[in-house]
Amino acid sequence: MNCWGHYGWVKDNSSFNLNNHILLNKATYRGSPVHDGNIQDFVSTLVEKYIPSDLPQWQVIVIPIASNKSALNVDATDEETSNSAQEEQHYYILLKIHHLIIAEEDDLHISEMLMLRDNSEKPIIEIGGYTQNISKTKSLSYFIRKPEHIERLLKYLMRVVVNQWNKFIYEFESLETPDDTSGIQITNISQLLSLLLIVAVNVMINYWKSVVAMKRKSNRYQKHLTPSEGKIKVIRRLLAREAEQRHLSWPTAKLAIQNSLQPSNLTKTWATLVWKANVNSVLALPYRIFCELMAMRDLIMKGETTLSTTYSGRLSIFLPLLIYAQMEFLRICYEIFKAPVNIFEELVQYPSREINKLNKMSYSGRKIASFSKPIDAQQLRERVAFSDEVRESDYVLSCLSGAIRDYLELYSTEVAIPKMLNTTCRTMAKGYFTDNLDDKSDYIGGVVFLPLPLKVPDREHARQIHSIIEQIRRKQVMIYLASMGQTKYDMLTSIFPRVLTKICINYFSSNFPITITEIYGESSDFETTWGQTVEDVLLFRPPQSKTCLSLNVHHFGDRYRLAVMADTQLGPDHSKIVRAFENYMESVIL
Structure with missing residues (x-):
């Protein structure tokens, strides 16, 4: 409706x-x-x-x-x-x-409706190395470089925090042990405070999980849900459950405080602290210095050390991560500083203003579809020698551009073929169809604005597309990140007024009538959840707002395929794009 x-x-x-x-x-x-x-x-x-x-x-x-x-x-x-x-x-x-x-529907995945899985996602374990998956060069899927060093630093810090927290829980947790005997008894203030901290953290985590679960249920079953509990009641219920599991009560806390304040226990505690301080600062000092020197020698001679518990070993891991993350953060700040000018140039100043057939048509809103046969990328690489000047992705976009040109040539007597055509591009990973556990938005890339030169494919045309993509990587970083924020968190629609966002969407969709989507994956292997082989999967993204033509390039393993969805007013000649794309991909030699 x-x-x-x-x-x-x-x-x-x-x-x-x-x-x-x-x-x-x-x-x-x-x-x-x-x-x-x-x-x-x-x-x-x-x-x-x-x-x-x-x-x-x-x-x-x-x-x-x-x-x-x-x-x-x-x-x-x-x-x-x-x-x-x-x-x-x-x-x-x-x-x-x-x-x-x-x-x-946040918890609804396409894979649940397609009932697909990817049977090729099997890791390879290298002896003396780490676990990794086989990776091949993607076609269009790396328009923008992700901030990898900041992500590595955050993962390292998270791993350190989790390890220390698990160690802390192992030492002070008082839950029942597997052999039905009680765990550590609360006998002093330090154990009491430690358990209170564990209870507080668990309550916060469980409360956050319950809030997320209630939001999902309210979105799906809003009409049938009973009124939910208040925040205070939920927190009190979680506190009572955690305290009961850990045998924590007011009498237990009172007894622990009384035991800690006894003179004998106070004396024992102070004696233990003094002994540990002396051992760490005096007796163990020569050994610690020796370990630090050995770690420094390993770093100088080998570039790495196995003494990861030393300060030198920790700094050798943390310091490079911190330096590279800071450099990456400064680059991001510089991109944010340049963002207003770059966004204005890329969206308003540079896009072509040539009139084309797609701008002059009125559309019905109904959709039609067409798709190509599979094209072997291995034969393509044997026929065409790719290099840093002309990559495989440039070749594919060149063939796609030539196919669009051939379609517009059918109407060249009415409207001249433009030299440049404004398009929007984004990527989707294969896991969008096969994964039903992770966040589905993780497999959807950001949007970039690609001015596509319409020519017959040749080497000079591919070089021109290569230079345009390099400029996109330099100047459309913030556009890409903002569109990803909108996909994952509805960032733009929550910041700007709804009327303004609709005006912008209508303006840009009328100036950028074609959307190009690359759906990529490491392999072309699909199967149903019950093990039946699936030959291929095609996605038809419908043109939205004032866009009229959606071109979906599928690149699974060593196979290319084009799926076209267009407004009915563009038919029946929309299949010309598919036939021309097949012809160029199989015949053009750069």
């Missing part, structure tokens, strides 16, 4: 019927069997149809594909038909889902 640009959803499942959302389609299309030759037209017809507005906006459509013999109307015996059906019968599964459902 759409009213004044806002979408309304009725959160009522009383009339929900699964048969309205999971459909087994017939195996015929316009009187002939559905096969690989006409599947694109059939899928495009299904995409064009709206889901009834009174139903939740998602559907799973199973499309059976006829065998080759039945598709070609070739006579066959019953036994041959049976064997052919067993060997060649396969299905296309079309999932139609509104983007707001994915955005609003």
